[in-house]
Amino acid sequence: MTLLSSTIDCIVFDLGRVLIDLDFxxxxxxxxxxxxxxxxxxxxxxxxxxxxxxxxxxxxxxxxxxxxxxxxxxxxxxxxxxxxxxxSIFLEPVSGIEPLLNELKPLKPLHVFSNTNAAHQEFWSQRYADLLAPFQQIVCSHELGARKPGVEAFLQLAGQLSSSPGRMLFFDDLPENVDGARSAGLQAHCVRSAGEIRRILAADYLLPIDGLNP
Missing domain, CATH: 1.10.150.240 (Putative phosphatase; domain 2)
Structure with missing residues (x-):
């Protein structure tokens, strides 16, 4: 059986270029x-x-x-x-991300934290409803009143998810957002593909590796 490390309570994903491809x-x-x-x-x-x-x-x-x-x-x-x-900037889901989310869903609570606006949220929440189904909470900056990479945004996120920052695993595609998350105490990684997420999980968080292979 695959288990995720007891050092994390939940996994938080950025939206754009982590779950969904974008092209401005x-x-x-x-x-x-x-x-x-x-x-x-x-x-x-x-x-x-x-x-x-x-x-x-x-x-x-x-x-x-x-x-x-x-x-x-x-x-x-x-x-x-x-x-x-x-x-029109929203494209297809990132390759390989859907099966990964379905594999992770039974293991830990999954959440989204996105810098976004109300108009975009109305659009992507409907278009990608199936992709977003595994997530327990979707936290948006325009509702939180704070944006990544601000430390305060991540601390507010932790409060909203009722989690300690140090027990949250966060994936984002922008180094500055990862730096902000780490400054707030989160375990954070910069990723550009589902394969990178799998490799990080396999290297640092899976006990033992069974269903999730790098």
């Missing part, structure tokens, strides 16, 4: 086509700026963010057109 270029391409503007100009003007972070903390609504994009990108698009492009 698809949003730029849609907005360029819809507006008749140059793709290169839109790409160069887009930034993960203060307004982007504010919507991910739930401080502004989607309509406010789209108004900001009209100004910064120089696009005359409706909220609906911005939203369609905004949601």
């Amino acid at each position: 270029e698809l949003a730029f391409e849609y907005w360029a086509t819809a507006s008749g503007q140059e793709l290169t100009e839109i790409r160069s003007r887009f930034a993960l700026d203060d307004a982007y972070c504010a919507q991910e903390r739930g401080e502004i609504e989607a309509s406010d963010y789209f108004s900001h994009l009209r100004k910064t990108l120089g696009l005359d698009l409706s909220d609906e057109e911005f939203l369609f492009g905004w949601n």
Whole structure:
């Protein structure tokens, strides 16, 4: 029988590029086509700026963010057109992640912690309902009021999951988020594939290896 280490109470996954592949270029391409503007100009003007972070903390609504994009990108698009492009960034689940989640579900509670916004959550929670079914809780930055990589965000996450930070295993694709998680006391790893997650589990957390092979 496969067992996961008693040093962890739960496993937390980032969403984008850990569970689901993303491509922001698809949003730029849609907005360029819809507006008749140059793709290169839109790409160069887009930034993960203060307004982007504010919507991910739930401080502004989607309509406010789209108004900001009209100004910064120089696009005359409706909220609906911005939203369609905004949601087009979501691709297929990361290869191999679905069977891994199904294998892990009986072993430890699984959770998601994502920097996201309300508009995106409404979209991906429906599109990927089957993929997300193994998770007990999905914690979103716009509901928490705090974003990764802030230490406070991870401490709030631990409180919401009723877990000690040191007993949480966290996987993210961005080094800065992993650093933030570690600063908050979590056991955190930077990963870019389901295979990497399997290898980390096999090396450090599986007792003994039976069903989950690296």
